Amino acid sequence: MTELKMKILELLKEDARLSAELIGTMLDAPVAEVKQSIAEMEQDHVIVKYATVVNWSKVDDEKVTALIEVQITPERGRGFEGIAERIYLYPEVKSVYLMSGAYDLLVEVQGKTLKDVASFVSNKLSPIDAVLSTKTFFILKKYKQDGIIFEENEDDHRLLVSP
């Protein structure tokens, strides 16, 4: 990874809408080179997607999110991969991590209601043969996600003009 690419990633991570022209100016790099770097990173799936971080609690259409600790029996030859895939292919599953420690997979599930999530666990997740046990934790409030503080006081406290 070149230094330019690292710097482009740092900027895009904060604001994915920055144009290549603006990034070129800010990094003192030719626009063509910036465009090329971004294209390469998209191709290599270094940049996977330009998504929006949404604070769903401010939207009427609120969502319920749960973190589920899942214990599984690994499969011979494939380890956790096959089971993980069977779980992460469900659209209601937002993220899946293989963990060290007392359980194996941490699964983030999102639904419209508590019932939705509960039914996902009992009808889809638990019945998988390799799944030994699940522990479901509902998220009550999100304070910070992906480095972004949700309820940050964004007021600029500075004087409008100062020496």
Added chain:
Amino acid sequence: MIKDEEKQPEISNRRQSMAEYLSPKARAIKPSGIRKFFDLASGRKDIITLGVGEPDFVTPWHVREACVYSLEMGKTQYTSNAGMPELREEIGLYLHNNFDVTYDPAKEILVTVGGSEAIDLALRALITPGDEILIPEPCYISYSPITALSGGVAVGVETFSKDNFKLKAETLKAAITPRSKVLVLCYPSNPTGGTMSYEDWLPIAKIVEENDLIVISDEIYAELSYGDKHVSFASIPGMKDRTILVSGFSKAFAMTGWRMGYACGHEDLIAAMLKIHQFTVMCAPVMGQVAALEALRNGLEEKDRMVESYNQRRRLVVSGFREIGLECHEPQGAFYAFPSIKSTGLSSDQFATRLLNEHSVAAVPGDVFGLGGEGYLRCSYATSVSQLTEAIERMGAFVRKLKGE
């Protein structure tokens, strides 16, 4: 109780107004030219401001947390007058490692209430009424009023855009008289963003030596240097004993409101400043000192991130100003751009006033910073990229309107 018949004897020259109680020096000080723009802008919600002389970062959390913890532990007492010994040591180490200057923490470093107090102490300790104080301009607004308070005479030394606002030997030499005593330097410069390299300093050092001057070098923006590394005037051979180095935590560590600064210099000069300091403020606030210590010990990485971010925004505004048709020298330090607005035919004050009233962008007219400032506008780029982009767009519309008029 005073009875009527016992009335005090009539004093013929009773003062007619409160102002007459004031000393002539206090009366003579003019309010800062920045004040007008502050008043015009305040209360308005629609304003994008490029007028702010402080970082847009909040002090990093680990620094704030160190202060909170120290308060919980009951650290609320005076510290030694010169500042906590461990803080002075850490400052000494930091200056040695980063700027190639070495000071004895026991005798040559004084922790002050912001760099401002250090400048005040230095000028008060040095000035005999009538002394001339050489001040390269455009410059930060407080050197000249503080000089006047001590009975000194401020002598502006103009710097120019064509020289990237560097101090030039010829202009400095021309301003020197037998009464010249102190040279006040501020590089990287507020308001121009100008910087001085080692080679730039050499002829200046020669003049300082030849004319037996003392230098107060305000290096508060040292860390915000984008091209070459900052060169402290005190690090120029022969200049350490002639220099009072002033710096602080405000700009580099985003700690303006903490008011934490320091002065370093020859022990005899620091001792004199310490006397004034102990009788006026006793010591810098302990909570600020604890925070400053944490910033030096664990905050350098965070500082580098902030500097990189200023650098990116610096390139953005300079290229933006040039694109909308304003000539702009390339600032190499601080977080200010200083574009020329001469091509619009307006004065700095007119331009800034109309920009604020008609396009809701606040900036500071260059003339408030002294000689050579007229025709320029100080624009701080310590604000978000989206705000900067919008401000440049609005300024572009204004410039097009003016040039079409």
